[in-house]
Amino acid sequence: MPSSNDTALDRKAFERRLRQIGAERYHDKHPFHAMLHGGQCSMRQVRAWVINRYYYQSRIPMKDAAFLSRCEDPDLRRVWRRRIDDHDGGVEDGGGLRRWLRLAEAVGLDPDYVASTSGVLPATRFAVDAYVRFVRDMPLLDAVAASLTELFAPQIHRDRIAGLLEHYGFADDAALSYFRKRLNEAPDDVAFGLAWVLDHADTLERQDAAAAALTFKTDVLWAQLDALHAAYVSPGRIAPGGWDGREGVTGAVDEDRLRGAAE
Numbered sequence: 001m002p003s004s005n006d007t008a009l010d011r012k013a014f015e016r017r018l019r020q021i022g023a024e025r026y027h028d029k030h031p032f033h034a035m036l037h038g039g040q041c042s043m044r045q046v047r048a049w050v051i052n053r054y055y056y057q058s059r060i061p062m063k064d065a066a067f068l069s070r071c072e073d074p075d076l077r078r079v080w081r082r083r084i085d086d087h088d089g090g091v092e093d094g095g096g097l098r099r100w101l102r103l104a105e106a107v108g109l110d111p112d113y114v115a116s117t118s119g120v121l122p123a124t125r126f127a128v129d130a131y132v133r134f135v136r137d138m139p140l141l142d143a144v145a146a147s148l149t150e151l152f153a154p155q156i157h158r159d160r161i162a163g164l165l166e167h168y169g170f171a172d173d174a175a176l177s178y179f180r181k182r183l184n185e186a187p188d189d190v191a192f193g194l195a196w197v198l199d200h201a202d203t204l205e206r207q208d209a210a211a212a213a214l215t216f217k218t219d220v221l222w223a224q225l226d227a228l229h230a231a232y233v234s235p236g237r238i239a240p241g242g243w244d245g246r247e248g249v250t251g252a253v254d255e256d257r258l259r260g261a262a263e
């Protein structure tokens, strides 16, 4: 929402404006997350989330590469390039993407199937691709501001670790290593990104643009969960091309053990 006068907010007030967007719109408020963290998801629903969310993960380093390709400031590039490393990692150990595939294995999915991204819902693709395009095409301020949903991510990662450990038999340290690692990585990213946005959004017009970018990003995240919920919870209408609940499920998984405490 644009401010009511044409004077830029001071840093503290503008930061409050940004945080308010998260308080109202971040996807931790989506009913799918309540189901997931509360142990109400079936293994089919957990797997659908793992498959679709991988698409988001896989595009994050691509959007960061798009960002770097447009960035003329070596100091900004030096800080930003670490984000690609966080997700892609080195040849031996891999990074966040490989850790996500460990989660895929733990829930009884073939990691190659998940990495192929076939079975991703069309609406998930549209939402995530829109984020990559946004970062490629919009001013750098908007692109950095869009990444600031990560301000709100550590709490959702903590809730997820606790909720999955409590409710699902598949959850252990290896399966959840993606989220634990993000708890260390995200705070540095977000401290830098927030300071950069506060420094550069020095007119009301820029503050409005940054707030709109962050709002857009909350839509990207929310739309992914809406797609998942409509396909695999209610009304259960899977778009053509969406995962059918069987493909990529590894043969010898003991469903009861994976579901564990949630049964």
Ligand SMILES: O=C(O)c1cc(C(=O)O)c2c(n1)C(=O)C(=O)c1cc(C(=O)O)[nH]c1-2
Pocket (backbone or CB within 6 Å): 060, 146, 147, 148, 149, 150, 151, 152, 153, 156, 157, 182, 221
């Ligand atoms: O689990 C989540 O809810 C969640 C949310 C977000 C986010 O807010 O965009 C990110 C992540 N996780 C995440 O793990 C991650 O690496 C990440 C990078 C970015 C970004 O926009 O650059 N967001 C997020």
